[in-house]
Amino acid sequence: MMLHQPSPGDTAGVTKSRTIADGDLVIVYERIDAMKSYFVDAQKTYHGRFGLFPVQDWIGKPFGSRVYSKGTGGGQQGWIYLLAPTPELWTMVLRHRTQILYAADISIICMYLELRPGCTVLESGTGSGSLTHALARAIAPTGHVHTFDFHQQRASEAEAEFNRHGLGKLVAVQHRNIEEHGFPEELHGKADALFLDLPGPWKARSLALSSVVKSAEACLRPDGIFCAFSPCIEQVQRTCEALASCSFTAPRTMECLLRSYEVSNEKMVIDLSRAEEATLESRKRKRQTKETKDSRGRAVRAKTNGAMRGRDAAQQSQTPRADPLPGSESKDQHMGSPAADSVAPEAPEQAPEPASAAGAAPAAASAATAEAGAPEVKAVAAAEQRSGDGKVFQVLALPTADARGHTGYLTFARRLVEFIEP
Numbered sequence: 304m305m306l307h308q309p310s311p312g313d314t315a316g317v318t319k320s321r322t323i324a325d326g327d328l329v330i331v332y333e334r335i336d337a338m339k340s341y342f343v344d345a346q347k348t349y350h351g352r353f354g355l356f357p358v359q360d361w362i363g364k365p366f367g368s369r370v371y372s373k374g375t376g377g378g379q380q381g382w383i384y385l386l387a388p389t390p391e392l393w394t395m396v397l398r399h400r401t402q403i404l405y406a407a408d409i410s411i412i413c414m415y416l417e418l419r420p421g422c423t424v425l426e427s428g429t430g431s432g433s434l435t436h437a438l439a440r441a442i443a444p445t446g447h448v449h450t451f452d453f454h455q456q457r458a459s460e461a462e463a464e465f466n467r468h469g470l471g472k473l474v475a476v477q478h479r480n481i482e483e484h485g486f487p488e489e490l491h492g493k494a495d496a497l498f499l500d501l502p503g504p505w506k507a508r509s510l511a512l513s514s515v516v517k518s519a520e521a522c523l524r525p526d527g528i529f530c531a532f533s534p535c536i537e538q539v540q541r542t543c544e545a546l547a548s549c550s551f552t553a554p555r556t557m558e559c560l561l562r563s564y565e566v567s568n569e570k571m572v573i574d575l576s577r578a579e580e581a582t583l584e585s586r587k588r589k590r591q592t593k594e595t596k597d598s599r600g601r602a603v604r605a606k607t608n609g610a611m612r613g614r615d616a617a618q619q620s621q622t623p624r625a626d627p628l629p630g631s632e633s634k635d636q637h638m639g640s641p642a643a644d645s646v647a648p649e650a651p652e653q654a655p656e657p658a659s660a661a662g663a664a665p666a667a668a669s670a671a672t673a674e675a676g677a678p679e680v681k682a683v684a685a686a687e688q689r690s691g692d693g694k695v696f697q698v699l700a701l702p703t704a705d706a707r708g709h710t711g712y713l714t715f716a717r718r719l720v721e722f723i724e725p
């Protein structure tokens with residue numbers, strides 16, 4: 304289900320060529336931040352935030368369709384999209400049984416592990432199976448993923464999920480403590496790639512195993528690639544030491560930070576072609592306001608100083624300053640920018656379309672724009688259109704407020720083709 308297997312002559316594209324059947328897994332999209340997985344049951348009604356949806360209506364519709372809820376009088380109310388499940392969407396909706404890897408790290412992992420159809424990949428731990436879905440798709444239809452977790456229930460739940468998602472033939476799940484026993488001997492020399500999301504890749508809990516990295520070395524084919532995800536740099540150091548003591552070369556560690564942008568079409572308060580003129584007008588206004596404030600401040604200070612003569616200086620220092628504080632100058636200038644004064648986007652007039660792929664929220668975008676300086680707004684403005692009444696619309700791309708921070712480090716290394724012990 305997570306894999307699209309086109310039928311011969313299929314040119315319609317991934318979603319158009321697939322229709323929804325009873326029992327299918329769909330990803331119900333209500334908003335970019337409100338998606339959930341749902342197994343289609345034609346007997347049921349889907350209760351969503353935008354109304355009640357008779358599931359029977361979904362059968363036979365192409366994946367990607369928009370379907371409408373039924374109002375009490377039979378009229379239409381809200382709508383949702385029925386999306387085809389993919390590893391990317393699954394990572395966004397899955398039930399977390401552990402911490403999981405997200406799209407940014409997963410993309411780098413699949414790329415630098417050089418995965419392609421037919422590859423054999425080893426993974427530990429399986430966790431919630433977020434990465435495993437992407438590994439399976441990358442090596443399908445002829446490759447194999449062997450994934451290991453020492454937590455019995457997690458391993459069983461993941462296995463059931465892979466089967467339910469149609470990945471059973473590609474993914475084998477085993478309950479095994481990899482730090483204790485290493486990977487099974489029958490996999491020695493069989494892996495093209497190996498991935499660890501374990502607390503201690505350098506560890507070995509038994510005398511027979513000097514480290515998990517050593518076991519990885521035994522499993523990887525010459526030129527195969529190793530990768531370990533570790534949240535802390537100390538773990539990275541120890542993993543690198545273990546790699547250096549084995550036949551690995553070209554180690555490199557990377558941290559992948561993601562910065563998303565919201566793209567939205569905003570109505571501008573003024574014509575951008577007047578931005579320079581508006582900036583000058585705005586600065587003049589600000590200068591005048593500041594001069595008025597300064598002169599009032601001088602008058603207040605003169606009065607206050609007279610009254611306070613002979614009092615405790617510390618107390619005086621708590622008196623609010625009429626002068627601009629260091630740094631407030633730049634704030635004033637910032638506030639005077641056309642972004643704040645002239646080109647702040649208005650709320651869209653039309654009912655907002657569903658959030659864009661990047662999750663556009665017009666209100667949030669407006670707030671972010673109001674904070675941004677004019678040059679930045681101009682830099683990100685990609686296209687400008689003028690409506691019939693002369694109003695200017697601008698496509699804006701603004702960084703989202705929820706930029707992802709540190710998750711961990713990815714350490715890659717390549718198994719040497721030839722290794723001669725010194």
Ligand SMILES: C[S@@+](CC[C@H](N)C(=O)[O-])C[C@H]1O[C@@H](n2cnc3c(N)ncnc32)[C@H](O)[C@@H]1O
Nearest residue numbers: 404428430431432433434452453454480481482
């Ligand atoms: C952070 S989770 C992995 C998440 C996974 N990468 C994902 O994207 O869903 C780490 C998993 O490693 C498993 N684990 C920890 N130590 C282990 C060991 N020694 N052997 C096998 N699995 C282990 C845990 O049970 C847990 O499920």
